Amino acid sequence: METLVALSSGFAVAMTPYNLMWSALGVTIGTAIGVLPGIGPALTLALLLPVTYGLEPVSAFIMFAGIYYGAMYGGSTTAILLNTPGESGSIVTAIDGHAMARQGRGAQALATAAIGSFIAGTIATLALTFVAPLMVKLALLFGPAEYFALMVLALTTVTAVLGASLSRGLASLFFGLALGLVGIDLQTGQARLTFGILELLDGIDTVIVAVGLFAIGETLYNAARYRFEKEEIYALKGSKWMGKEDWKRSWKPWLRGTALGFPIGALPAGGSEIPTFLSYLVEKRLSKHPEEFGKGAIEAVAGPEAANNASAAGTLAPLLSLGLPTSATAAIMLAAFQQYGLQPGPLLFDNNPDLVWGMIASLYIGNALLLLLNLPLVGLWVKLLVIPRPWLYAGILVFATLGAYTLNNNVVDLIILWIIGLIGFGMRVLDVPVAPCVVGLILGPLAEQQFRRALAISQGDPTVFFTHPLSLGLLITAALLVLVPVVLKARQNRREQDAQAQI
Amino acid sequence: MWAKSLDISRRFAAAAALAALAVTASPALAQLKSVEIMAPANPGGGYDQHARAMQQVMQELNLATGVQVVNVPGAGGTIGLSQFVTGKKRGNGLMITGLGMIGATLINKSPVSLEQVTPLARLTGEYQPIIVSAESPLKTMDDLVAKFKADPGSVSWGGFAVGSPDHILYALIVKAVGGDVSKMNYIAAGAGGEMLAAVMGGHITVVTGGYNEFAAQLKEGKLRALAISSPERLPGIDVPTLKEQGVDVELVNWRAVVASGDIKQADLKTLDGAMGKMVASPQWKAIAAERGWVDSYLPAKDFAGFLQDEQTRIKSVLDELGLLKK
Structure with missing residues (x-):
């Protein structure tokens, strides 16, 4: 009850025309930077921080929150339309989202992403309002052993993206895992597979690899076949609104994506990629049309997009209630709090209720503004696909290259991007799926770090993974996720054989 | 303002340098044009916060026009350093550095080191x-x-x-x-x-x-x-x-700013003076207080000596940790 009173006074703060203006400005900037690959919300906030010095803290944070949410929204647009994920949270969206766009269903993909983001953002903000302290308690239970188990669980996603050929899928996975080894080994400080190149010391950026494999590789492949094939039209087919079937297939993934995204986002080392992977896996396992996954299943856009946005709200839970920044963007928001002489933590709720509740209320408002901004834009965005093919391809290549450069202001990234792009082209030609590679690259190093931290803390005792109940539970879930489908399939095969034998 | 800065630095060299500058620097000379500050890290971290605080204060004090911050993250600042040393400077190139970078360059066996830049000023420190x-x-x-x-x-x-x-x-x-x-x-x-x-x-x-x-x-x-x-x-x-x-250890995680290795003496002098004015300003002090940065300003000459000693100390510790084995 107390919470509701506080929240309503928060709305009173956020709904003043002046603050509404900052919220609108924030979501617009956020959407724009989300669309541009390479410029993330973290960099934008850092740029704006000195500029906002003169603003009231409430207004500044309302704008920052708008930027954060807006960027999560905008990131999906390029992933769907151009196969160029702007940040790692929208990599999974690109897989089926772009496939939908190529079938002329780009508008539906954008719509399910926008509505799903809205629903996820709203529910997650509700969760932030009411269960943030609980989430934070859960987050503190996670030590390295638990994180390792969570990574293993996420790694089972790979079974959902392996494609038709097991050996090709695994080859791609191992290529990704190998790429993930590049760089300094954090626990010993030794360089691995860097060949004396300084820029490789921090490893290869996952966004570079995703953009290289998806955007560059795919575009080169399409361009190579351009002369030999009849031009397929990507442009809109039929209505630009989601049909009844689309709604029916989207609403459950939205909710499940939210349920995965919020708690994992609240984990200090959870990140935005893991919930999107898990959401993809869950949707494929539960879908009546698993064969459509990878070829434009709407569930595979709806779920991960919801998960991505919910995780953004999730990261605010430990930031506001404990002062723990769990993402680069959250770290800058923490710096912003300090700029105004504020310390996040439970005391912040007591000392500056206007600020905290105003900001939380502005998240609800920002979400609604984003939907208002994005749904009408869908019609405009899909027009991109009507651009004549050679121009579109050239545009994607330029766009992807620019984005890769802005990421770290580093030329070496461009070379890596194009090498990976050529490899991606080769993989397309040889029909090797690229998604397992990205999953391996992202999760491999995370899993390794946590595994080794856990073992270092336990002084080499491997039973930690089984004696911690949370870790054990997650590992069992992972094992079930892999084994159950195999057993079911084997049983089904036997039944079919029996049936045939009886005939 | 001058007297205040003397209190803080409590160093005669600084006093001499600043006094000399106060006499010789004409207003036109004092304003630097298009200063580019490299933060060899991602937005949000300590290096980045220092770069942006400098940007803000230098502009507010009219010490410089067109101050820009570029982030070049990677390998504990080593990548930024190597770009800073090898790249072409546009305008007045500065880079933020700190204690962490010494260790990073040694561990990463970086081909470039802090020997190749010109120490400009130690700015702040954080006790751990x-x-x-x-x-x-x-x-x-x-x-x-x-x-x-x-x-x-x-x-x-x-x-x-x-x-x-x-x-x-x-x-x-x-x-x-x-x-x-x-x-x-x-x-x-x-x-x-x-x-x-x-x-x-x-x-x-x-x-x-x-x-x-x-x-x-x-x-x-x-x-x-x-x-x-x-x-x-x-x-x-x-x-x-x-x-x-009873544990005889002192450590301050200092942050500093360096200029390019081939900077002209006259330019170094102007920059040195500008840094002195910056750290003495109430704007800078306000930011430092918010962020919990302890003022540990050293002007160019003193900082150069300090940097030498610190490199020797860190190297011997890392050696003992067995981190510098080939």
């Missing part, structure tokens, strides 16, 4: 507390040392990265109490939030970092500081020093 969870049985440094001596592996020392100031501080402590540095169970525990959560959840025994990173949690009683690495107790911070508890 030794932090445990509020529920931890450890109450003092003695408890921690006793635990380590009984079973070295049972103490997990969490820090940012191998060879970082965190790692070095632990090594200095273990050495000072006569422990075996090679038995230290150091955990590279990741960036800010992750490390904080690990110690709060009781997954790691101790962590360290800038005092400000833990200030809120300390105030709320979720964490406890066993000691702090300052020479004497800090005003407003009720934490005993390492020295007080």
